[in-house]
Amino acid sequence: MLSTPVISGSRPVRPTVSPTRLRPADLLRITDQGAQDVLDGRFEHLVPGGEWPTAARWSSRLHADDDVDVWLISWVPGESTELHDHAGSLGALTVLSGTLAEYRWGGSELKYRTLTAGDQASFPLGWVHDVVQAPDTSAGLGEPTLSVHAYSPPLTAMSYYEITDQGSLRRTRTTLTDLPEGLSA
Numbered sequence: 001m002l003s004t005p006v007i008s009g010s011r012p013v014r015p016t017v018s019p020t021r022l023r024p025a026d027l028l029r030i031t032d033q034g035a036q037d038v039l040d041g042r043f044e045h046l047v048p049g050g051e052w053p054t055a056a057r058w059s060s061r062l063h064a065d066d067d068v069d070v071w072l073i074s075w076v077p078g079e080s081t082e083l084h085d086h087a088g089s090l091g092a093l094t095v096l097s098g099t100l101a102e103y104r105w106g107g108s109e110l111k112y113r114t115l116t117a118g119d120q121a122s123f124p125l126g127w128v129h130d131v132v133q134a135p136d137t138s139a140g141l142g143e144p145t146l147s148v149h150a151y152s153p154p155l156t157a158m159s160y161y162e163i164t165d166q167g168s169l170r171r172t173r174t175t176l177t178d179l180p181e182g183l184s185a
């Protein structure tokens with residue numbers, strides 16, 4: 001007669017399989033270095049006409065390889081990203097100037113925070129958020145907020161979401177894109 005298997009009271013811990021060899025800490029370091037490079041003027045040649053675009057959100061890819069894409073984004077008032085995720089990519093950002101407002105889905109409601117110059121944030125898999133230039137941005141009037149973002153593996157898709165009348169998150173569409181932060185929408 002077979003004996004009854006002993007079931008442990010604690011569930012076995014299964015290691016999470018990451019889609020990238022880079023860790024969130026690596027992405028934070030990469031965006032920090034990217035931000036410093038922008039501040040040092042290394043990417044001035046990418047800025048159209050030498051002036052930060054103020055009419056619409058703008059981005060330029062600073063670096064790309066098999067592991068990571070790095071983007072510089074210029075944010076202007078009122079242009080949000082919509083609620084989105086980063087599909088199978090981890091992400092991180094560093095704010096160079098001004099202030100970003102982030103609304104992140106916390107499971108039952110949106111969590112709000114602001115990120116100002118020098119602040120960093122990383123985004124694990126499953127992170128759903130909406131990002132916009134904060135109305136009380138510390139950038140000067142008419143000045144864009146600037147941030148550097150890294151995604152690993154490089155972005156290939158984003159899904160967009162809405163909050164239902166029942167207070168749950170519902171995915172509305174998925175877009176194949178390698179552009180950051182809702183710029184494909």
Ligand SMILES: [Fe+2]
Nearest residue numbers: 085086129181
């Ligand atoms: Fe995002």
